[in-house]
Amino acid sequence: MSNTAGTDDHGRILIPHEIRERHGTRYRIVERNDRVELIPLQDNPIAGLRDAVGDAFEGKSMREIKQEPYDTDRRNE
Numbered sequence: 001m002s003n004t005a006g007t008d009d010h011g012r013i014l015i016p017h018e019i020r021e022r023h024g025t026r027y028r029i030v031e032r033n034d035r036v037e038l039i040p041l042q043d044n045p046i047a048g049l050r051d052a053v054g055d056a057f058e059g060k061s062m063r064e065i066k067q068e069p070y071d072t073d074r075r076n077e
Contacts, residue, residue, distance in 0.1 A: 013038075 006014050015025075015038075023040040030037040042048035050057060057065050 003016050003019060005016065008014060015027075024042070026041040026043075027038040028041055030039055042051070046062070060068075
């Protein structure tokens with residue numbers, strides 16, 4: 001699906017109603033070399049993270065997820 005969005009006098013992006021209904025009202029703006037992308041954000045950031053990385057953290061607690069980078073650094077010393 002393709003749609004066109006414009007900006008108002010203050011530079012705010014006007015997202016069509018159908019897209020807001022489907023994807024919500026919060027987006028991360030990602031600037032690429034040749035384009036700008038809007039990535040929908042979920043109300044629950046943890047659920048959004050889990051959606052983004054698939055099952056990579058399946059069965060792990062938030063404490064384990066937060067600790068893992070520190071454990072990896074220690075193994076590389």
